[in-house]
Structure formats: C-alpha cells, structure tokens
Amino acid sequence: xxxxxxxxxxxxxxxxxxxxxxxxxxxxxxxxxxxxxxxxxxxxxxxxxxxxxxxxxxxxxxxxxxxxxxxxxxxxxxxxxxxxxxxxxxxxxxxxxxxxxxxxxxxxxxxxxxxxxxxxxxxxxxxxxxxxxxxxxxxxxxxxxxxxxxxxxxxxxxxxxxxxxxxxxxxxxxxxxxxxxxxxxxxxxxxxxxxxxxxxxxxxxxxxxxxxxxxxxxxxxxxxxxxxxxxxxxxxxxx
Amino acid sequence: xxxxxxxxxxxxxxxxxxxxxxxxxxxxxxxxxxxxxxxxxxxxxxxxxxxxxxxxxxxxxxxxxxxxxxxxxxxxxxxxxxxxxxxxxxxxxxxxxxxxxxxxxxxxxxxxxxxxxxxxxxxxxxxxxxxxxxxxxxxxxxxxxxxxxxxxxxxxxxxxxxxxxxxxxxxxxxxxxxxxxxxxxxxxxxxxxxxxxxxxxxxxxxxxxxxxxxxxxxxxxxxxxxxxxxxxxxxxxxx
DNA sequence: AGAATTAACTTGTAAATACAAGTAGGGTCA
DNA sequence: TGACCCTACTTGTATTTACAAGTTAATTCT
Numbered sequence: 001x002x003x004x005x006x007x008x009x010x011x012x013x014x015x016x017x018x019x020x021x022x023x024x025x026x027x028x029x030x031x032x033x034x035x036x037x038x039x040x041x042x043x044x045x046x047x048x049x050x051x052x053x054x055x056x057x058x059x060x061x062x063x064x065x066x067x068x069x070x071x072x073x074x075x076x077x078x079x080x081x082x083x084x085x086x087x088x089x090x091x092x093x094x095x096x097x098x099x100x101x102x103x104x105x106x107x108x109x110x111x112x113x114x115x116x117x118x119x120x121x122x123x124x125x126x127x128x129x130x131x132x133x134x135x136x137x138x139x140x141x142x143x144x145x146x147x148x149x150x151x152x153x154x155x156x157x158x159x160x161x162x163x164x165x166x167x168x169x170x171x172x173x174x175x176x177x178x179x180x181x182x183x184x185x186x187x188x189x190x191x192x193x194x195x196x197x198x199x200x201x202x203x204x205x206x207x208x209x210x211x212x213x214x215x216x217x218x219x220x221x222x223x224x225x226x227x228x229x230x231x232x233x234x235x236x237x238x239x
Numbered sequence: 240x241x242x243x244x245x246x247x248x249x250x251x252x253x254x255x256x257x258x259x260x261x262x263x264x265x266x267x268x269x270x271x272x273x274x275x276x277x278x279x280x281x282x283x284x285x286x287x288x289x290x291x292x293x294x295x296x297x298x299x300x301x302x303x304x305x306x307x308x309x310x311x312x313x314x315x316x317x318x319x320x321x322x323x324x325x326x327x328x329x330x331x332x333x334x335x336x337x338x339x340x341x342x343x344x345x346x347x348x349x350x351x352x353x354x355x356x357x358x359x360x361x362x363x364x365x366x367x368x369x370x371x372x373x374x375x376x377x378x379x380x381x382x383x384x385x386x387x388x389x390x391x392x393x394x395x396x397x398x399x400x401x402x403x404x405x406x407x408x409x410x411x412x413x414x415x416x417x418x419x420x421x422x423x424x425x426x427x428x429x430x431x432x433x434x435x436x437x438x439x440x441x442x443x444x445x446x447x448x449x450x451x452x453x454x455x456x457x458x459x460x461x462x463x464x465x466x467x468x469x470x471x472x473x474x475x476x477x478x
Numbered sequence: 479a480g481a482a483t484t485a486a487c488t489t490g491t492a493a494a495t496a497c498a499a500g501t502a503g504g505g506t507c508a
Numbered sequence: 509t510g511a512c513c514c515t516a517c518t519t520g521t522a523t524t525t526a527c528a529a530g531t532t533a534a535t536t537c538t
Contacts, residue, residue: 050489
C-alpha cells in the first residue's frame with residue numbers, strides 16, 4: 001500500500017539523509033558531505049540541498065557551522081513527547097517494550113476524556129481506538145490511549161503496533177505525516193486505573209498529556225492521551 | 240545598549256512582519272500581502288521573502304495555503320513552555336501578574352537543583368539569579384527560578400522584569416536569541432516551599448520543568464526551573 | 479622552527495528567472 | 509438561472525549565478 005507519490009526533490013534528499021543517519025551510515029559527530037558534494041550526488045542544486053538540510057537541522061538530526069560543515073547529531077531524542085515524534089523515539093528504543101492493552105479496534109468515539117471537540121466527519125466515520133503500555137526496564141512508564149478517525153486506513157486494525165512507532169506506520173504505509181499539533185500538560189494524582197497499569201500507589205503524581213495532532217492529510221487528526229510515571233524517567237525533550 | 244547589527248534582509252523582513260502581527264496590524268484570519276507584494280514593499284525578491292515567511296510559519300504566526308495566501312494565525316500561544324518563548328507568552332499576558340520573589344542578583348551558582356553540568360567559564364563568572372511568581376486571576380500558577388551566567392549583561396540586575404518577558408529583554412537589549420534547548424518534565428508532589436508559594440496543600444501534584452536553553456551567543460546558556468500548579472491552568476502548547 | 483599569510487575549502491545570503499500546482503472569481507454558454 | 513470553463517492570481521519547487529563570511533590547512537616568510 002506504499003503510496004509512492006511524486007515527492008519533491010528536497011524531500012527525497014531529506015528522506016535519504018535522514019534514513020542514513022537513523023541507520024547509522026552517518027554517526028554522531030560525523031560531518032556530512034558538503035552541500036556541493038551532495039549536489040553532485042543527488043544531481044541537483046544548492047538551494048534544493050539546503051532546503052533538505054534545513055529540515056534536518058530543524059528536527060535536530062544535524063547542526064551546521066559556517067565554514068566547517070554539517071555535523072551529524074544522531075537521531076533526535078525526546079523531540080518526541082514534546083514535539084513531533086511518538087513516544088517510542090522520545091525515550092529511545094533500547095529497553096522499551098510495548099504492550100498492547102486494547103488492540104486497535106473500530107468503535108464509537110469516547111468523547112468523555114477528550115479535551116477537543118470533534119469534527120462532523122470524524123464523528124461519522126467512527127474511530128480507531130487502542131491502548132498501549134510502555135515498559136522500560138520492567139517498569140511500566142507510559143500508558144497511552146490513541147484515537148484516530150477511521151478514514152482511509154485500510155488494514156490498520158490488523159497491523160502490529162508492538163515494535164513500531166505509530167508515526168512510522170502512518171508515514172510509511174499511508175503517507176500521513178504528523179505536521180504539528182497542540183497539547184495540554186498537567187500533573188495529576190493517579191486514579192485507580194492508572195495506579196494499576198503504572199504500578200504506583202495512591203497519591204502518586206502522574207504526568208498527563210492530552211494531545212491533538214494534525215497531519216499532512218487535511219482534516220485528519222490524531223488524538224492521544226499519555227499518562228506517565230515520571231518518577232524514574234523524567235520526560236526529556238529538546239526544542 | 241541596543242546592538243543594531245547588520246541583520247540579513249530576511250531577518251529584517253521577518254522582524255517587521257512579526258511585529259506587525261504581535262502589534263495587531265494584522266489580525267487573526269487576515270491574509271498577508273502576497274509574496275510578490277511583499278517583494279515590492281521590502282525591495283527584495285521572493286526567495287528572501289519566503290525565507291522570512293518560512294520562519295513565521297515555523298513559529299506559528301502564519302499558515303500558508305497554496306493558491307490562496309498566507310493566513311495570519313496571531314501570536315502563537317503556548318509555544319512557550321514547551322518550545323521557545325518564555326512563560327509570559329505561554330499563557331497569554333491578559334491576566335498574568337509577575338511578582339518578583341528574589342530580585343536579579345549576582346551570586347554563586349547553586350548547583351544543587353541544577354540538572355545540567357556547568358561549563359568552566361560559566362562557573363567562573365558567577366550567575367545572575369532571580370525567582371519569580373506568576374499569578375493568574377489572583378491564583379499563583381508558576382513559580383520559576385532562573386539562572387544565567389553573568390557574562391556581558393551590563394545593567395541587567397537593575398532591569399525591571401515585572402511586565403516584560405525575559406526573552407524579550409534579552410532579544411531587544413542584548414541581541415541574544417534563544418535558539419533551542421532541552422528540558423526535563425516530571426510530576427512531583429509539592430514540597431514545603433512550593434506549597435507556600437503556589438498556595439496548595441500537602442500532596443498536591445505539581446508539574447516540574449527543568450530546562451537548559453541555548454542562545455545565539457555561543458556558550459551562553461540559560462537555566463530555569465518552573466514549578467506549575469496545573470490544576471486550573473493546564474499548560475498548553477503547540478508544536 | 480615558529481609565526482603570519484594565503485589559498486582552498488565550507489556554509490550564509492541574495493537575486494533573477496521559470497514553470498508547476500492550487501484557488502477563486504468572472505464570464506460564457508446552455 | 510445554472511453549470512461549466514477559463515483566466516488571473518496565489519504559493520510551491522527548482523535552477524543558475526554571485527558574492528560574503530567563517531574555518532582549516534598548507535605555504536611562505538622571518
């Protein structure tokens with residue numbers, strides 16, 4: 001179902017270099033080929049290359065220094081929770097296990113714990129709903145609920161979410177990119193359900209994040225709620 | 240002390256339009272003059288104008304729509320706490336009162352509650368330290384501690400922080416722009432001091448943010464800690 | 479040998495130009 | 509009147525060219 005649309009050149013270049021960095025072709029501290037070299041490699045011109053690099057800079061994959069070059073910073077950590085990627089990339093994937101509490105299913109929207117109003121189309125189509133628990137070093141750390149409109153996501157409910165980030169699946173399988181969003185953060189006390197899932201006592205402070213994310217597909221929004229036991233793993237983010 | 244350096248054109252244009260939006264010359268929903276019109280006004284070419292607009296898009300001041308134009312979104316709200324601006328712009332300035340708990344003073348670094356290691360230079364020069372309490376509708380909401388190295392910030396300790404955001408002062412008076420940073424978020428229980436300042440009971444959950452911000456001045460970092468009573472005012476952010 | 483200069487790189491800024499793609503409104507035709 | 513099309517506008521992408529400014533390393537001079 002990979003939709004190989006006609007991406008603009010600068011995005012193609014961006015994707016290639018981005019993949020090289022996340023695949024370890026370029027390591028942290030390495031210096032990328034110069035812009036002129038990249039022009040030659042990708043058969044294009046500097047403005048195009050620079051536009052691709054701009055994006056990599058913005059997302060934290062590289063830093064540039066005039067007169068020197070583009071320095072690889074590695075896969076950005078913790079951009080995640082506070083900015084664009086999913087929880088998976090926020091804490092690094094090393095010791096992270098994802099347990100599916102509620103497998104993706106199509107159901108009616110549960111508007112009770114949704115901080116945002118729904119659009120008509122969204123309500124009509126119903127929603128894909130799932131709950132996940134993220135476990136770091138045998139300790140549950142995140143408990144998250146995700147809801148998204150059931151629009152043009154064929155076969156989604158049969159996909160395996162366990163080891164892949166939701167965002168990756170959306171990007172590679174459905175050509176949906178998360179372009180931004182808004183969120184509300186608050187500290188709360190764990191209720192019964194949270195106490196159970198996150199294995200904490202009554203009165204334990206929990207970080208609660210309620211987010212609405214917009215995507216490259218117009219009118220397609222993701223809604224998620226994250227409950228985080230930040231006692232051992234503070235949420236780290238760059239901006 | 241305004242350092243009127245030679246800004247590149249696209250930054251000049253960016254600053255002008257940005258100011259127009261925050262001053263209300265352009266209101267939310269307005270459509271900016273077309274890129275070609277802006278070219279004529281600012282006597283430059285589209286790539287330059289587009290670079291300025293790119294930045295405004297990225298910061299959330301405007302949105303662009305192909306075939307239509309650049310739509311003004313207003314001053315971005317809540318980019319603040321979670322991204323670039325200071326606390327002041329995170330919640331809107333309407334009902335926000337800032338109370339200075341500890342006036343800016345030069346002192347030794349207090350490394351005890353600092354999550355980041357200090358550089359040698361920073362430690363040598365000492366730090367400018369202050370504490371502020373942010374009050375919304377008569378309820379204290381934020382309590383924040385800011386530390387920054389005492390390097391080339393003449394007259395800073397005599398400046399009035401009450402109604403201006405720290406970031407604005409740094410940008411306009413010292414030409415220092417916050418370019419990014421990192422932060423750790425966690426939910427904690429209010430200790431004695433926080434209970435007192437934020438007027439909450441024992442066992443009340445508090446959102447704690449520990450941030451290190453980097454600036455356009457190389458090697459100049461800001462350190463701040465924010466304690467937030469998120470009960471009534473959830474922290475809102477866009478990304 | 480050591481210090482200063484220079485040359486050859488790097489990225490940063492800027493202009494001029496061209497065409498593609500999306501939007502909106504006016505005009506034409508049925 | 510209504511549906512359609514076309515045109516004029518918008519932003520999106522891309523090339524080409526030029527010079528400025530910062531970095532690095534080799535070269536030259538003392």
